[in-house]
Amino acid sequence: MRGAILLQLYLLGNFVLFLGERYFGPAHPLRPAVSLAGVAVVALAFLLRLVTALRATGERRRVLLRLIPAYLAGGVGLLLYGLTLPASPFPLDAHTVAIVRIAWPMVWLAGSVPLFFMEMSLRGMWRAPKLETRRLFEAGIGGLTVALVLSWLVALNFVADKKDRRIDLRTLKDLLPSGATEEIVRNLTEPVTVTLLFPPANDVAERIEPYFRKLAALSPHLELEHVDVEMQPKRARELRARQNGAVMLSRGDTHASIRLDT
Incomplete structure (x- = not known):
């Protein structure tokens, strides 16, 4: 054969x-x-x-x-x-x-x-x-x-x-909000939502999340959420977000995004 x-x-x-x-x-x-x-x-x-x-x-x-x-x-x-x-x-x-x-x-x-x-x-x-x-x-x-x-x-x-190990060679290890930023958050009078547009287990999201969590703890008017644009298309449309890799600031129907490298 x-x-x-x-x-x-x-x-x-x-x-x-x-x-x-x-x-x-x-x-x-x-x-x-x-x-x-x-x-x-x-x-x-x-x-x-x-x-x-x-x-x-x-x-x-x-x-x-x-x-x-x-x-x-x-x-x-x-x-x-x-x-x-x-x-x-x-x-x-x-x-x-x-x-x-x-x-x-x-x-x-x-x-x-x-x-x-x-x-x-x-x-x-x-x-x-x-x-x-x-x-x-x-x-x-x-x-x-x-x-x-x-x-x-x-x-x-x-x-x-x-044997997975992560070595951080950055000079700046942690992101900390400045005193002026903290004061702005404490003085919020209207609800503001900070949306982290990243997929799960993203290195950039892991670095910036503690920064926004510290701010969210300062005011009941600041809310933090995670959205994966590909997995949550309905929520992404509400935010007018087209792709991951950004931080979205929302107040009512007003949205502003900050692009970050992923």
Whole structure:
């Protein structure tokens, strides 16, 4: 069987598995069926490649057998992923699960990327009277190199996520309202609303919010609110705001905005 078909089967199975795990929620009734269907397609691609290799003879057989470890590595990666799921028949402690969550994408990449490179190389010489073992081997080495780089990025991202630190190198650490500004707020006689137009978890919003909270605590006429223009379009229209990244001052139907860098 031609390598292109088996490669397409392998990729299709992984896509279906990804769809089942990411698109459907944990409690969705279709999730187990879709995920198992993806695993079945991956297993079918491996079995067909194995049968094709065993039925071949001579140099062709030796070349095709070189693909089997890549299929196995991809499959082992998926099995390791299965061990991290809550429904796994082999429950693991939290520390082991954390290790497996790092390991499974690395193992999967170490199999799938070289597999893709080798299958594409095999596709280019499938009709040749003799398959070139060296060409396939070099394609696999190139794919493994790419997989190792991607694995390093996966590990680096995991460590960065767990060891997240923020270093503030600014000279001015905190924004404080001046005495004149505080006096203006204390003397307010009409309601004024300060609206921070920023998406959630925005660095700029986190820096300026304490400033306005201190002012809001000085007068019952000053109100502070947060609005995400994209998530709260109705409120944004009332404020005549078109995009995030601004502070809106409102008094009745009068609005004035101050643009800030986001």
